Amino acid sequence: MAETKKGLIIVHTGPGKGKTTAALGLALRAVGSGLKVLMVQFIKGSWHYGELDAAKAFGDKFVLRPMGRGFVKLGGEIDPEDKRAADEAWAFAREKIFSGEYDMIILDEINYAISYGLLAVGPVLDTLKRKPEMVHVVLTGRNAPADLIALADLVTEMREVKHPYQKGIEAQRGIEY
């Protein structure tokens, strides 16, 4: 097969730490290479002060857009407000994917929004199939749908080997948030 250059569909999934963090690293590397990056937050709680403040150093080269509400409770009914927030985040992200304004769009925790029924996977797959060729799209969150993994170019699963909460160490500013 001949080698080609194209925008990649990248998925960070699995139960371990580092899915959003590795997406931030991708953003940093991309911005450093002159690309413009947009990161849309589908679920509030996946990022915090650290990245929002750091992104400011890059001005309009790295835009973070928090649009989600809090993590949804397992087994609970879907709050229409959560669904509305996810729909709005998706409509915004979808438009930006096609807008030509950004070289990389990170859909942070979108897998979570899909797996909890806040967002349908069909329109997401459809958009990825028809995205502008050179745009990179990064999708994070546990439980990535099988059809998304099948479509993606690069999929990494983060597996948790050990977590500090197991040792009684609390979450710390600059590390966890």
Add this chain to the structure above:
Amino acid sequence: MAETKKGLIIVHTGPGKGKTTAALGLALRAVGSGLKVLMVQFIKGSWHYGELDAAKAFGDKFVLRPMGRGFVKLGGEIDPEDKRAADEAWAFAREKIFSGEYDMIILDEINYAISYGLLAVGPVLDTLKRKPEMVHVVLTGRNAPADLIALADLVTEMREVKHPYQKGIEAQRGIEY
């Protein structure tokens, strides 16, 4: 167990993508939270233009120090120059861990340097055990030694589910480097 705040020993290992990238994301978040970060590169080739350029946006809050030589060939004899470079990188990193100048020190690809015999694991473990309490140390690279995993607070294994090279897509600036 009572919850405590302390500097964490964090390991990113496994054969998948995202070990160095997630460390860059940690650095970005830490810098955004007002921490000072040093990233020492033990093996040349693990980072490139993107992160070097991006780090400049943060001035002396985020220092990247490339000190390694190229990746060592599997099964080959150890080049004394590779060993010397690894020793020098370690001496530098070790001094900085104790110096109080940085809140987070990232030892990028140090696991690789250890597993290829360029660096002994003993002095690394010894330093981690005696490090200043609030300093975070992040160690990346595949084949993290078992004793390091046992000592660490947070260990994530990156597992490769799918890689674009399998699909004939070449490495791209802003993503892979």
